[in-house]
Amino acid sequence: MPTVGVIGGGQLARMxxxxxxxxxxxxxxxxxxxxxxxxxxxxxVGDYTDFDQLARFVATVDVITFDHEHVPLALLEKLVxxxxxxxxxxAALHFAQxxxxxxxxxxxxxxxxxxxxxxKTAADIDNFIVANGPEVVVKTPxxxxxxxGVRVISQTSQVSxxxxxxxxxxxxxxxxxxxxxxxxxxQLVSRNHSGELRAWxxxxxxxxxxxxxxxxxxxxxxxxxxxxxxxxxxxxxDLEVVGVMAVEMFETAxxxxxxxELAMRPHNSGHFSIEGSKTSQFEQHLRxxxxxxxxxxxxxxxxxxxxxxxxxxxxxxxxxxxxAAMAKFPHLKFHSYQKEPRRGRKMGHITALGQNHLELLTDxxxxxxxxxxxxxxIK
Numbered sequence: 001m002p003t004v005g006v007i008g009g010g011q012l013a014r015m016x017x018x019x020x021x022x023x024x025x026x027x028x029x030x031x032x033x034x035x036x037x038x039x040x041x042x043x044x045v046g047d048y049t050d051f052d053q054l055a056r057f058v059a060t061v062d063v064i065t066f067d068h069e070h071v072p073l074a075l076l077e078k079l080v081x082x083x084x085x086x087x088x089x090x091a092a093l094h095f096a097q098x099x100x101x102x103x104x105x106x107x108x109x110x111x112x113x114x115x116x117x118x119x120k121t122a123a124d125i126d127n128f129i130v131a132n133g134p135e136v137v138v139k140t141p142x143x144x145x146x147x148x149g150v151r152v153i154s155q156t157s158q159v160s161x162x163x164x165x166x167x168x169x170x171x172x173x174x175x176x177x178x179x180x181x182x183x184x185x186x187q188l189v190s191r192n193h194s195g196e197l198r199a200w201x202x203x204x205x206x207x208x209x210x211x212x213x214x215x216x217x218x219x220x221x222x223x224x225x226x227x228x229x230x231x232x233x234x235x236x237x238d239l240e241v242v243g244v245m246a247v248e249m250f251e252t253a254x255x256x257x258x259x260x261e262l263a264m265r266p267h268n269s270g271h272f273s274i275e276g277s278k279t280s281q282f283e284q285h286l287r288x289x290x291x292x293x294x295x296x297x298x299x300x301x302x303x304x305x306x307x308x309x310x311x312x313x314x315x316x317x318x319x320x321x322x323x324a325a326m327a328k329f330p331h332l333k334f335h336s337y338q339k340e341p342r343r344g345r346k347m348g349h350i351t352a353l354g355q356n357h358l359e360l361l362t363d364x365x366x367x368x369x370x371x372x373x374x375x376x377x378i379k
Contacts, residue, residue, distance in 0.1 A: 001026050002290055005058060007048050008067025009036025011337040011346065012266050012282075015274065017041050019283035025290070029067075030057045037337045038067070051075050058084050065243060065289045066265050069096045070143075087193065087242040087289040088264045095239055096264040099174050100141040109238055111231055112258050114250070115177035122163055125156040128175040137176040138162070140169045150210060152178060179258055181250035185219055186269035189232035190244045190284045193291035197236060198284065199229040200277060200297045205248070205269050208310075211344065212268045215306040216357045217276055217299060227257055235262065244285040246270060268308070268346075273297075275333050275351050276304030301353035307364035309371060311345040318347045318371045325370040329363055 002025055006013040009031025017040060020027040029041045030048060044060075046053040048071050058064050063085040076090040088096075095102040103116050115132055119125045129136055138159050140149035153159055162173055184207065189199045201218035202225040218225070232247045246267030248260045270281035279287075279295030287294055309318050319336050326334065336348040350367055352360040 002063075003028060003061045004286060004289060005030060005061030005064040006038070006041075006067050007054075007057075007064060007071055008032070009038040009043065010067045011037045011339070013038035013041065013067040014337060015266070015271070015335075016282045016286060019280060019286055023283065023286065025286055028057075028061055030054070037339055039338075049075070051078060054079065055082075063087055063289050065285065066093075069093055069264065073097065085289075088245075089240070089242065092239050092241045093264055096262050098141050098170060099139055099261075100170070100172060102262055103174065105239065106235065106259055109234060111234065112256065114179050114258050114260070117175045118172040119175045120166065120172045122156045122160075125153075125159065125163075125173070125175060129154065129156070132175075132177045135178045137178050139174040139176065141172065141174050142169050148210070179250045179260075180252065181258075182253050183219075183251050184260070185223065185228060185249045185251050185257070186215070186267070187228040187232040187247045187249065188244060188267065188270045188273075188281060189229070189236050189247070190281075190288050190294055190297075191236040191241055192288040192294055193242050195237070196294050197233050198279075198294040198297050199232060200270065200273060200281070201225065201299055202228045203269055203272070209344070211308070211310065211346070213308055213310070214361060215269050215272050216361070217272045217304050217306075220357055222255065223251070224255055224257055231257065231259065235259075243288045244270065244281050271335075271349050272304045272306040272351055274335075276300055276306075276353055302355040303357060304351060304353045305357050305360040305364060307350045307361065307368055308346055309348040309350065309368055311339075311341045311343050311347045312372055313343055314341055316372070317341050321371050321373055324373075325367040328370065329367045332363060332367055334367075 005028045007030045009029050013029050014037045017027050027041045029038045029043045031043050031045050044057050073090045076086050080086050095105050135154050138151050184205045186203050186205050191197050203215050203217040204219035206214040244266050246263040250258045266281045266285050273280040278298050333351040350364045354360050
């Protein structure tokens with residue numbers, strides 16, 4: 001039985017476990033704390049920035065992969081030097097960890113991007129605003145996610161705190177054109193170590209405060225799905241990504257696609273695939289990192305939608321009202337991440353299968369409202 005080690009104990013590691021069980025794969029998790037979302041798997045708790053702790057963990061597995069992209073590259077390179085299989089490898093993860101490096105690499109590949117520039121000084125940002133304003137987007141190249149580390153600004157003073165601590169972000173900030181997009185799309189692709197590639201249908205995503213709220217698969221209306229898949233496959237191939245990768249994109253009024261972000265792991269935009277695809281992103285990721293043949297990514301039921309369940313306070317886990325929501329919507333699939341509740345935190349998601357995405361989204365949101373109530377309880 002092969003053993004896969006996952007660094008990070010979040011919901012992505014948690015959702016790999018059913019796929020691992022089905023394929024006879026042992027999953028072990030290196031979690032940051034006790035009681036993590038992935039606690040059902042065999043878990044070691046420790047500090048992923050401590051090489052000795054990492055080394056003890058990887059000695060128990062055949063290959064390691066990730067729930068997040070925050071492990072220092074120097075530690076991963078040291079593991080690779082000792083013969084550990086790290087997938088995706090540190091050379092690829094570098095572009096997921098550093099947005100400036102990602103922008104430069106994708107520009108070298110000739111891929112469509114927003115106008116961008118590295119900024120080391122206030123004058124650099126001033127000049128970018130003059131050329132591309134009145135509003136621009138500024139990002140911290142390192143450490144940002146779910147809307148964190150991203151600001152829309154019209155004056156350099158709005159990121160003065162970042163400039164004062166610029167060494168914490170690698171010595172520069174990323175300035176980008178504020179793209180006049182009509183919607184956001186995501187393209188998931190998988191690549192195994194042998195180079196086999198598979199892509200899912202292009203999906204539409206809807207964000208709230210920088211956090212994904214909805215995913216519609218396939219993306220409705222006219223969309224350059226072939227172009228999106230070719231962009232994602234080129235990135236995966238040329239950057240030698242192993243595993244699942246998500247490419248988040250902007251679609252402009254003319255139908256042009258611009259690459260926004262990369263994630264080299266299973267991604268929120270692919271949760272629909274658990275029920276909605278012949279091969280889920282979590283099964284595919286395990287296949288890819290073990291260099292197994294990749295599975296069929298075709299949709300089940302013609303399409304699906306996913307709605308994230310975001311925390312409303314520090315008390316509701318959003319499972320208290322499962323009975324009411326399940327009784328009214330027996331065709332929906334409910335997922336809990338078993339996290340400590342916090343406002344805005346991803347606590348779980350709901351999935352629905354079918355071709356009428358508007359009706360499915362209505363059902364998912366009504367079910368979510370039942371879960372958010374406080375006067376119902378599981379009996």
